[in-house]
Amino acid sequence: MNDLLAAVYLIFFALIAGGAFALMNQNLRNSAELSSQRSGAKPRRHPEAPEPGEEVLYADFSRERLEQLYQQAQ
Structure with missing residues (x-):
C-alpha cells in the first residue's frame, strides 16, 4: 500500500x-x-x-523646513 501511495504522490x-x-x-x-x-x-x-511646464502642488516635509515653520509659528 505504501508503494502505491508513494507512486500516486509522485505522479x-x-x-x-x-x-x-x-x-x-x-x-x-x-x-x-x-x-x-x-x-x-x-x-x-x-x-x-501634469503637462510639461505646468505647475504642480508640492509639499516639502523635510526636517529643516518643518523646523523653520515651527519657529515662525512661535
Whole structure:
C-alpha cells in the first residue's frame, strides 16, 4: 500500500510541477511578446500627469523646513 501511495504522490507532484512550469513559461513568452510590440510605440502617459511646464502642488516635509515653520509659528 505504501508503494502505491508513494507512486500516486509522485505522479501528482510531477503534474503540479509541470503545470507550474508551463504557466511560468507561457507568462514569460507573453511578456516578451508584449514588450516587443510596445518597443516602437510611444509610451502612454498617466491621465493625471501634469503637462510639461505646468505647475504642480508640492509639499516639502523635510526636517529643516518643518523646523523653520515651527519657529515662525512661535
